[in-house]
Amino acid sequence: MTLAGKFIVIEGLEGAGKSSAIESIGECLRRNGIGFVNTREPGGTAMAEQLRDMIKHGFEGEMPSTASEVLMMYAARCQLVEQVIRPSLKQGDWVIGDRHDLSSRAYQGGGRGIALQELDTIRQFAIGNFEPDLTVYLDIDPSLGLSRARSRGSLDRIEQQQLDFFERARVVYLDAVASNPKVVKVDASLDMRAVQEQIITEVQTFIDQN
Template sequence: MKSKFIVIEGLEGAGKTSVRHHVVEELNAQGITDIVFTREPGGTPLAEALRNLVKEGVEGENITPNAELLLLYAARVQLVETVIKPALARGAWVIGDRHDLSSQAYQGAGRGLDSTAMMTIKQAVLGDFSPDMTLYLDVTPEIGLLRARQRGELDRIEQESLAFFHRVHQRYRELAAADPTILIIDATQPQQQVQQAVKVRLREWLKEQP
């Protein structure tokens, strides 16, 4: 089977890390063991430095929404060109914790940035590159943020208002409903049910792949 780029998306507290383990288990069961893991922003020395800026901010200076978006795309294109594309080219599968869908939801809806301008930037730096499949873990902001707080201290973005996360959640759902490459998983279920749902959907998807 040709190598694939699979992305796991969702709000804070959706359970992306746990689901990644289930995805790996299912891929291994299908004989797929050469797997590269990425996260966004991050995944290269430059991208990790940009991640720190986005997550922690800069003391005494507010990061504007447009600056935040450009930092994220700089980190993304560096990761795609130096890690993801080379891995796919050599036959490895790539599992990503977030990709461009996050920017469409967080910066597009959350920050209220112009979607046309965002698509122009995306096309300029990524072209037609996109995940083969995305697992979107759908969880309400209330449940997701409660889980995130239980993990520990919140970062700059996680400290945004509930209204911000409701806008993000709504855009996620809109984008997922319109894109057949995005598989929606109800992440409000108990972990065992989420695990089963992920494995069933992934198994079905794998059967359809060349």
């Protein structure tokens, strides 16, 4: 019988280095002989990618309201979970996710100010109790992260939020680290090699325990 796979998610503010972290996790899984697929949120299916574009850039000049934004986020997440993540896990593949539900709690909850209880209601309807087996949170001071993000080029609608938006989001992330043993923190302000070493250590420990 094929054993179920595991779902590992990378979380963090803009400029935290999620892309490099995902590469490090993939390399760690390969070294352990573990097959995996990569996903991203919002996105990851044809429908979810269309929603991603509307969330980040609007549609024909029309920008989503706060309520529309969070509903589109969960619509995209529901599609990804049902069409990609659950089937992959069921057949024994591991899944590396670029963001998941904690992003909504941080960005739409902390950043936008939507009550977490309201997000919990939407989440329960959209994906139920589905959650990652491990979340690696890349912690970085928002001002440093935004500076890094700006150096990459133009910013999307969410990346253009004010500094206090990301400061509020960071508080939610840190609360999750403190309250959820499945969420581990990595200091993303260090140089890339040091960050990669932290990530690989956390993931290898998780693999060894599973």
